[in-house]
Amino acid sequence: MKRLFIVASILFYVANANANNKTDINVSTDGTRTTLFGDVIQGGLLYGKSTEAVTSVKIDGVKVPVHPNNNLFVFGFGVDAQEQSELVITYVDGSVDRQPLKVAQREYKIDRVNGVAKKYVSPPKSVLSRISSDSAKVKKAREKMSYRTDFLEKSIRPAEGRISGVYGSRRVFNGVPKRPHFGLDIAGPTGTKVIAPWAGKVVLAEPDLYYSGGTLIIDHGLGVTSTYIHLSKVDVKVGDEVQQGDKIAEIGATGRVTGPHLDWRLNWFNRRLDPALLLDE
Structure with a gap:
């Protein structure tokens, strides 16, 4: 059976669409394997870096390409992205990280x-x-x-x-x-x-x-x-x-x-x- 882990160390820069500023949110548990950088918001771009070899990444079931050399990946949220999202990272040892993401919703003019x-x-x-x-x-x-x-x-x-x-x-x-x-x-x-x-x-x-x-x-x-x-x-x-x-x-x-x-x-x-x-x- 594959072991399940919560993504160990994730740094979120969440943009407030109305105030036009950003807030840092740190989420961590024991150990550190993957760090995310970017905007967890509709329209936001995020990239992740892992300290262990990654075999696959998915965001809400959509495959995310992984760079072959440095365990780097990037993805984004569309204009109407739902509030609840899930990032799934599978490592070379077969272990899996599942991280729920709360996507900030925006009001559009x-x-x-x-x-x-x-x-x-x-x-x-x-x-x-x-x-x-x-x-x-x-x-x-x-x-x-x-x-x-x-x-x-x-x-x-x-x-x-x-x-x-x-x-x-x-x-x-x-x-x-x-x-x-x-x-x-x-x-x-x-x-x-x-x-x-x-x-x-x-x-x-x-x-x-x-x-x-x-x-x-x-x-x-x-x-x-x-x-x-x-x-x-x-x-x-x-x-x-x-x-x-x-x-x-x-x-x-x-x-x-x-x-x-x-x-x-x-x-x-x-x-x-x-x-x-x-x-x-």
């Missing part, structure tokens, strides 16, 4: 946006195949899996400007309810410099997708990607390696927008996370 071109609210049939093709390109880019570990570094802001839109807000375009907003909007003049918040490898660089306009996706490892949309200019190409702080693009007003801004997004595979939680501001 309703964001009413008027003046959006009709073709972006109710697209004509003539562009549906293009929209489908665009979606497939983005999905394929986010499915790429590497063993990069760029997400371990402290992130920096990708552009200067006013925050004009936030993660999770329920969007209503011209009175028509649409999907929630999944990024952080930074308003700025067309041509404003966009820099890489983390190092990474470019996996998508498109000058003109239907909804997102100029679009860039960078891989940071183990399913973590960042996305930059509505760009007026893309300065990198697929396969390029970028370093933190490198200029990668310029803010624009391409795709479905009402003014120039950067929409910065964060994903763990297909789970959409909140990039604002990466910053101290």
